[in-house]
Amino acid sequence: MSVLDLLLRLVLLLACFLVLPLVVGQIEHKAMAHMQSRLGPMYAGGFHGWAQLVADGVKFAQKEDVLPAAADPWVFRLAPALALLPYLVVLALIPVGAGQAVVSADVGIFLVLAVMGIGIIGTVMAGWASANKFSVLGALRAAAQLLSYELPLVLAAASVAMAAGTLSLPGIVEAWRPWWLLWQLPGALIFLVAGLAELSRSPFDMPVAESEIIFGAYTEYAGLRFALFLLAEYAGIVVLGALTTVLFLGGWKWPFLVGGLGWLWTLVKTLAVAFLVIWLRVSLPRLREDQLQRLAWAWLVPLALVQLMITGVVRVMG
């Protein structure tokens, strides 16, 4: 891989990382609006408000950068970056087409799951540094949520890795067969639900439950730093969609139009998962903290273990 090639890939990656979350955000604006029989943004940019999020970004940039008097300034300033960057790293590891990943690692799945967990540190830092009790509560809720849901997430991913017999992400897609859709279905659902919980997305958005703790760890943030946290949320959706695609939906594989257009299928599947995430947010009410923990430990973990068992049995028999 030449330096030029690497540079090109990095630029592409950065472009994707900045554009895809906005696309998902815009889809959320529009889909949510229509699901509620509204129109959503209609003016910005002229055609059906396509530039709404760009306009929002400009607005955020103009806002005052507020630093609470009692805040820990360095940690406070560093937190948004720490929340956002892990997703960039994960996105770099996603194979979008056959042999088309920015970086490829042999233990990709391992690395991806480990790095994804780092994002939570940004939230915890934000909560602690804000010197605000609601922020601390939100951060601790987010951390508790991550701890409970990391286990089913990893177990579900382990099931696929076991089925494919490899830990590398492209390897998993290579080994993937359409009938895995059925075989790994419980794992896929568990992965998606646990992923939602890790992102603190509805219906698992206890850490930012506005009726109880304002906006959780992000309460004290304003302007660009707040925008970065928002971007991190949507980047998280993109990454979750891409990971689900790679692990459970066959990545760039499709019955037709494979050729050099595999990345298109990856994109389509990723956006489909993102739509599902949005759809769930619009339709389902927020879970209570105890229900949330109960779901993880009483349902997802045992189900993930069962999935692992099924995978193991089929592997040994087959």
Next chain:
Amino acid sequence: MGLPGRGLAGGLATTFRTMTRRSITQQYPDVSPDLPPRTRGVIALLEENCTVCMLCARECPDWCIYIDSHKETLPATTEGGRERTRNVLDRFAIDFSLCMYCGICIEACPFDALFWSPEFEYAELDIRELVHERDRLALWMDTVPPPPPLDPGAEEAKEIAAARKAVAAPAPTGDRHGEGAAR
């Protein structure tokens, strides 16, 4: 209680179905909203009908109708006849910053001088400018829609029923039975 998760699936189905339908949003400044008949937008005054009886001003719970008038004496129309006095309206204003759109003034007016108009775009930058005088109230008469037709099977307005009766039985004969038959 059916299958577990049926409620969740039902919620998802509802939102998806709503998404496939046209949204009910009306793009207001670009498209004027289609308001229902009898919309209570603003109160219009038909000056010609007003006799300055002051009933509306007295019935208004907010006391937000201001009426000034003076008496005028009209010379007798026939030689040696009596002079007549009549009320002349000097000022008729409604303070829409106080009005609560209860419609009592319109109901109270015995001479059909007040009407509901669906016009609603009369916002002002200063609350004191919401007192609208008679010329503005008269302008709004143009926007008063014709009364919507009665519901099928509804009772006719009393005036119309009386007029019909008068046409059917022109000469008062005192015959109560005949009147009943005309109905």
